[in-house]
Amino acid sequence: MRVGIIGGGQLGRMMALAGIPLGLRFRFLEPNEDPPCASVGEVVRGAYDDPDALDRFSDGVDVITYEFENVPVDSAKRLSERVPVYPPPMALEVAQDRLVEKETFRALDIGTAPYRKVDTREELDRAVEELGLPAVLKTRRLGYDGKGQAVLEDADSVAVAWERLGGRPLIVESFVDFARELSCLAVRSRSGELRVYPLVENMHTDGILRESRAPAPGITAERAREAAALVERLLDHLDYVGVLAVEFFETDDGLLANEMAPRVHNSGHWSQDGGGVSQFENHIRAILGLPLGDPRPTGWAGMVNLIGGIPSRGESLGAGGARLHLYGKEPRPGRKLGHLNVRADTLEGLERRLAELGEIAARHGEG
Template sequence: MRLGILGGGQLGRMLALAGYPLGLAFRFLDPSPEACAGQVGELVAGDYLDGEALARFAEGLDLVTYEFENVPVEAAQRLAERLPVFPPPKALEIAQDRLAEKAFMQSLGVPTPPFRKVDTLEELREGLEALGLPALLKARRGGYDGKGQALVRSREEAERAFAQLGGKGLILEGFVPFDRELSMLAVRGLRGEVAFYPLVENRHRGGILRLSLAPAPGLSPRLQEKAVGYARRALEALGYVGVLALELFQVGEELLFNEMAPRVHNSGHWTIEGAETSQFENHLRALLGLPLGSTAPRGYSAMANLIGVEPDFAQVLALPGAHLHWYGKGVRPGRKVGHITLRRDTWEDLAQDLPHLLALAQALEPV
């Protein structure tokens, strides 16, 4: 079978690497002729909404998926008229709008931070009055890794951020003093079967994910059960097929929904070595109607992103239990160019080696 992937970044690259042992072939569509997934599969360089590029991309494919949520919904909808597209374009449409995704999850009974739509200065001022300060002002569409948003601590800061973010199409969110950030990766197959990975603890700096710990340290069965329930509701409501990631805030023993990603996710990279079946393989299994693989963890894992740095490969590989993934991208500040996963049999052993892992990833400041 030949699968098409909208997007040619590292997630598409890792999907292809997981699919080759299953006998699959891959084609990518990406605006950049230098997209790193082109190193491991056929690449069609063209705009997502270019009719000719879409036609060349779709020719001979059995189905299509996507590797990031900012693919134009129209491109997925056009392709869905010709062949199966998973996850369903409806999931893509909801995930591209921070207001729509929070409203969607609230409709399922999933709690979220308080929020308000902001299209005018008057709505901003009303929102600040209702939600208080500090607050987060975000663009509803686009933006990732901390882009397109601002933490505001005063009315003056809020109004400056309002202007900088374009003055419309925004969402104001109440600030949540959360204990930690978690993510739930779930997968649903063609026949409705579901599987869930253990909750992952994520640590960010500068809006970019730096470190994931899996399973999340101190994870209670109650928290895991709650996250599974949230994910199950979303999967079923959307008629979802593939991997879905939910980003969550833990506040005591409660979980608040933050954002969703209708695709394989950075916080699931640990599953390549740290779970019985990786998120990438399970995504493909789901799309193809194959039995889902076990999501059970193999011990304890830490995944450190390589952000704008190239480590000493020999030093990384000299660390027992460490696995290096280099994406074949040019190194530049703020860019994810690879990751290192470290696996141990016990949490205590993993915690002991975390400083070494962070040093190798050149994440020398506390994460």
């Protein structure tokens, strides 16, 4: 059986690494030379919107998925006429536009920060007057890892942000007074079987994920049920198949949804070595209609991203219990090059190991 993956980056690579032991073969559609996926499957070189490349890519594959949410929706729809595509193209349409995403959340009674649509400077000024400052101005499309957004703190920063981001569809969101950032990953199979991973606590710097902990320390059963119920609402609405990640702000009044990712997610990388079935394997199982595996970690699990630089294999693996995952990418500032996973029987033990891994990452990059 052959699985097609749109995108040849590290997420596609890790999906293939999880599926190869199941006897699966993989083909990737990727425009760049020497992508991370090159060592784990066949690569069809071509643009994501090139009809000829799409046809060559889909010929002979049994199912298609994708590793990033900016796949052209028309391409996904074209492919779905020939081969099953999961998650469904509708999920891409929602995730690619922050306004549509927020409106979908609201329609499903999933709380969000107050927001306003902005297309002109006059609409920006009116939104700032209505929402107040601080706020965040974001492009509606193509932003990730903190890109395509600016914090609005005063009149001067509003002018600077408009100068940088104006001229394209935008959205302004109120600043949220939150205790921490959480993510909830769930996976649903073609058969309808559903599994929910434990809530994850995430730590970001400059908009880029640095560390994750699972289960989120101090999380209550009530809060975990709240998150799962909200994500299940989205899964049902989208007729979803595969892994879906939703990022939340935890506030005194409950959870506010920040954004969704219709794919495997950086905050779920700990699951590779946490003791349960990883998000990557469960995603592959889901799109093939296979039984899903137990996602629960054994004890506590965590992850540290390697950003901008890579420690030696010896230093990384010499840290207590660390598992190293490298993506085969050339270092450059702000680039995710790999991650370190670790697990422990106690939260205290996890914190000690994460602190050690964080120091290693910081010495060699931007950890």
